[in-house]
Amino acid sequence: MxxxxxxxxxxxxxxxxxxxxxxxxxxxxxxxxxxxxxxxxxxxxxxxxxxxxxxxxxxxxxxxxxxxxxxxxxxxxxxxxxxxxxxxxxxxxxxxxxxxxxxxxxxxxxxxxxxxxxxxxxxxxxWMQYVTAYGALVDIANLNRDDFVVITAASSSVGLAAIQIANLVGATPIAVTRTSAKKQALIDAGAAHVVVSDEEDLEARLGAITGPEGVRVVFDPIGGPSFGPLTAVMARGGILIEYGALSPEPTPFPLFAVLGKSLTLRGYLIHEIVADPVRLEAAKAFVLDGLGSGALRxxxxxxxxxxxxxxxxxxxxxxxxxxxxxxxx
The missing domain is CATH 3.90.180.10 (Medium-chain alcohol dehydrogenases, catalytic domain)
Known part of the structure; x- marks a missing residue:
């Protein structure tokens, strides 16, 4: 047995x-x-x-x-x-x-x-990491080479997959991590910038990196108080894709940022890709192509x-x- x-x-x-x-x-x-x-x-x-x-x-x-x-x-x-x-x-x-x-x-x-x-x-x-990141960044957000994308919990498997996918499509990945212990590893993994949220002012540092353009795409599994600084640096018409709820603290709704910049706050789980045969086949093809070329590892x-x-x-x-x-x- x-x-x-x-x-x-x-x-x-x-x-x-x-x-x-x-x-x-x-x-x-x-x-x-x-x-x-x-x-x-x-x-x-x-x-x-x-x-x-x-x-x-x-x-x-x-x-x-x-x-x-x-x-x-x-x-x-x-x-x-x-x-x-x-x-x-x-x-x-x-x-x-x-x-x-x-x-x-x-x-x-x-x-x-x-x-x-x-x-x-x-x-x-x-498959969990790459289909999750693909569904958010490519299928939903249509990430492209002109975009900054903020990736929180960046040292997780999905965070690292998101960094690789961002680089594959030519976008600029900004990794957010709590401590500096994993900063160099994130740079080695392809992050263009790393922000250490426990040691730096998240809003100020992201603003310094992106300038007046701001961040069009935020990919976050945490929620909690960081919604404030994240949405503050987002570009007009930007999208924040939330795929988790790791923070034990309440998640405030950033009303004025959402209204003032016409932001989209989008809940997302891998299941919506898996449940749609057309989107699933596109995800498989994207991931297999990336694995074959070595861009995804x-x-x-x-x-x-x-x-x-x-x-x-x-x-x-x-x-x-x-x-x-x-x-x-």
Whole structure:
């Protein structure tokens, strides 16, 4: 019987258990994969603590990203065959399609044959970060070479993906990070400018970088008090795309900046790309092209073996990582 990860109570990383359990055969339009690596995401920690947009009935599996070999294909699946090396675009429900296990079932339209140049760890670290950043910056904001884009939580996997995508389309990425500990690493990762928000005046520094033009695009997973300085430096007609809620503090609505500059504040989750077949295919093509050219390359913070899934989740929540946390199976 294959091993899977489940939790029987909500709580910290210690609630995760490795258990032996049957993994169902793929249904119509599904694929079962023998997993080689997993990509870890904040969403999984949120599901585990019962603060996610999806509620897990207990006991529950979890996990959004995996890479491995196709083992079995369900009825009606075309273009995939047993033995194919694949990775997985995050599904709309990790409760229905949990990734954490030696075997896992996914919708076939989310299973992608990735470039052979990627390792299993890199393949498992690909789709959440790049599709999330692509959907916001390219699909929604139409980022281009004349734009400044502010990327907060820049040392996260999605933040680093956004830096790479900004450079790919010719925009100027401005990375925002809390401390100077990761400043040089962000420059090395392609940030044109780095602002250290705990040590610098965020509004003044962004204003000095962008000048009177201001920032057309802000990409933020934090919320909270930073909405004030961020919107203060935005260009007329600019767009702030919010894809998370990491700040424990209230998020003020910047009424006068929004009114005075005709700003758009846009909530966004990867699910809106995944749920739209046309937008999803465009995202896959963009990411595969970027991976093929080398313009996009996943940055791995640390890799853990499957037996250390609890330690991997502790590290995920430490905020010490630079890039993606992965688990090898």
């Amino acid at each position: 294959p091993r899977v990860v489940r939790f029987h109570d909500y709580g910290g990383p210690e609630v995760l258990r490795i258990e032996h359990a049957d993994v169902r055969n793929p249904g119509p339009g599904e694929v079962r994969i023998r997993v080689k690596a997993l990509g870890l995401n904040r969403a999984e920690a949120m599901l585990r603590t019962n603060i996610y947009i999806e509620t897990a009935p207990l006991p529950s599996g979890l996990g959004l990203e995996a890479a491995g070999l196709v083992e079995t294909v369900g009825e009606g699946v075309e273009g995939l065959a047993p033995g194919d090396a694949v990775s997985v675009v995050p599904s709309r429900s990790m409760v229905r399609w949990p990734a954490y296990g030696e075997l896992a079932v996914f919708p076939a339209d989310l299973v992608v044959r990735h470039p052979p140049s990627l390792s299993w760890e890199e393949a498992a670290a690909t 996943p940055i791995i913070a640390r890799s853990f073996p499957f037996d250390q899934i609890v330690d991997a989740h502790r590290f995920l929540e430490s905020n010490d990582q630079f890039g993606k946390v992965v688990v090898t199976v």
